[in-house]
Amino acid sequence: MDFPFNLNKISASSTKVYLATFDFEVWDLLYKQHYGTTQTYGDLAKALGRSGSHARAIGAACGANGHIIVIPCHRIVASSSKGGFSSGVDRKEWLLHHEHKYS
Numbered sequence: 001m002d003f004p005f006n007l008n009k010i011s012a013s014s015t016k017v018y019l020a021t022f023d024f025e026v027w028d029l030l031y032k033q034h035y036g037t038t039q040t041y042g043d044l045a046k047a048l049g050r051s052g053s054h055a056r057a058i059g060a061a062c063g064a065n066g067h068i069i070v071i072p073c074h075r076i077v078a079s080s081s082k083g084g085f086s087s088g089v090d091r092k093e094w095l096l097h098h099e100h101k102y103s
Helices: 021-032 043-047 052-063 088-100
Strands: none
Touching: 021 043, 021 052, 043 052
């Protein structure tokens, strides 16, 4: 996995991290998502070798992402809408517009 952070340095006494390996797999693909591009939750699930029905699990992993600029979960959208965003859909729309404008 090419995840850019050494999670072994997180102190269990100061921070409790309860994440599944699946979350890290999602985050790794999110980290590699190109600036100014979008992908659907279902397409990301398929890129991980799972069926499109895992889209909700992708959304849950995005929701667990505490590093929303470093790991750009705003680039993942629903097939029929922008989808959700932990910082608000208005910020997601702004980020997507900003990236599209400057890419």
